[in-house]
Amino acid sequence: MKITFLGGGNMASALIGGMIERGFAATDIAVVELGEQARAALAARFGVGVHASLDAAALACDVLVLAVKPQQMKAALAPIAGRLQGQLVISIAAGLRLADLGRWLGTPEQPHARVVRCMPNTPALIGCGVTGLYADPSVDEAGRAAAERILAAVGSTVWATEEGQIDAVTAISGSGPAYVFHFIEALESAGCALGFDQTSARRLAIDTVLGAARLAASAEDSPAVLRQKVTSKGGTTEAALASLAASGWHDALVAAVRAAEARGRALGDELGKD
Numbered sequence: 001m002k003i004t005f006l007g008g009g010n011m012a013s014a015l016i017g018g019m020i021e022r023g024f025a026a027t028d029i030a031v032v033e034l035g036e037q038a039r040a041a042l043a044a045r046f047g048v049g050v051h052a053s054l055d056a057a058a059l060a061c062d063v064l065v066l067a068v069k070p071q072q073m074k075a076a077l078a079p080i081a082g083r084l085q086g087q088l089v090i091s092i093a094a095g096l097r098l099a100d101l102g103r104w105l106g107t108p109e110q111p112h113a114r115v116v117r118c119m120p121n122t123p124a125l126i127g128c129g130v131t132g133l134y135a136d137p138s139v140d141e142a143g144r145a146a147a148e149r150i151l152a153a154v155g156s157t158v159w160a161t162e163e164g165q166i167d168a169v170t171a172i173s174g175s176g177p178a179y180v181f182h183f184i185e186a187l188e189s190a191g192c193a194l195g196f197d198q199t200s201a202r203r204l205a206i207d208t209v210l211g212a213a214r215l216a217a218s219a220e221d222s223p224a225v226l227r228q229k230v231t232s233k234g235g236t237t238e239a240a241l242a243s244l245a246a247s248g249w250h251d252a253l254v255a256a257v258r259a260a261e262a263r264g265r266a267l268g269d270e271l272g273k274d
């Protein structure tokens with residue numbers, strides 16, 4: 001399976017790194033990237049083929065992964081509109097809808113329908129991603145299996161039953177690593193405020209998140225039960241959780257995820273108008 005990435009930035013690098021780690025051949029992967037330095041870095045880091053434009057060589061693939069920013073997508077696809085020959089297209093762009101991508105990839109009379117909309121996340125780089133997928137109903141079983149094979153190489157996968165759920169996946173797990181990194185930053189600052197040097201505070205913060213996530217993933221207990229097991233009556237955790245509750249932490253996070261989902265839908269509305 002020959003795979004071409006359109007756009008070789010953060011997310012494409014995370015996917016390519018994870019795929020190669022899991023046994024995909026670098027010689028089966030090509031990247032179309034505008035930035036000269038980025039192209040050189042991708043070739044040196046992963047050994048993949050690089051192209052400055054979506055020329056015929058880059059288009060000679062089975063799967064085209066769309067990995068430019070949503071705002072860059074329409075212009076990036078203009079040179080190939082109507083030129084695809086049945087390739088499976090996988091879009092990882094936030095917000096952009098299948099109907100609009102199909103129009104931009106094909107012609108107004110004949111949109112390209114063989115498109116799967118996906119939302120991975122950056123831990124894909126170390127094989128620990130999670131991706132939501134939704135396929136246009138016309139995508140056949142082989143197309144779904146190909147998309148699944150690529151994304152499952154870099155983490156777990158969840159198929160959505162309707163396209164709108166991809167905006168929710170974007171808000172939960174696509175953007176989610178940023179929420180967790182922000183949490184780590186805050187725990188690290190607290191460690192520094194309580195007298196640790198930054199290196200030690202960071203170690204305490206990161207290993208706490210890592211250990212708790214691994215425990216949550218492996219234990220039979222729910223996260224709520226695991227939390228209760230840490231929280232001794234009249235103890236330190238209870239004091240911390242009461243302080244978090246008083247500051248509206250839980251509702252603030254739910255509101256943040258809702259804001260991300262709304263932004264995804266708004267991006268689809270704004271950019272799909274063209």
Ligand SMILES: NC(=O)C1=CN([C@@H]2O[C@H](COP(=O)(O)OP(=O)(O)OC[C@H]3O[C@@H](n4cnc5c(N)ncnc54)[C@H](O)[C@@H]3O)[C@@H](O)[C@H]2O)C=CC1
Binds near residue numbers: 035076175
């Ligand atoms: N960063 C993240 O955590 C995630 C990002 N995404 C989606 O992935 C997509 C890419 O995001 P990032 O990698 O973060 O952005 P990025 O800005 O790091 O990468 C985009 C790359 O595309 C290149 N590019 C722009 N126009 C081009 C064109 N016409 N031809 C070839 N290359 C072109 C840019 O030079 C840049 O290197 C976005 O649509 C985003 O919504 C999805 C999941 C997570």
Ligand SMILES: O=C(O)[C@@H]1CCC=N1
Binds near residue numbers: 094
């Ligand atoms: O912030 C964004 O729009 C992209 C989509 C999910 C993660 N990063």
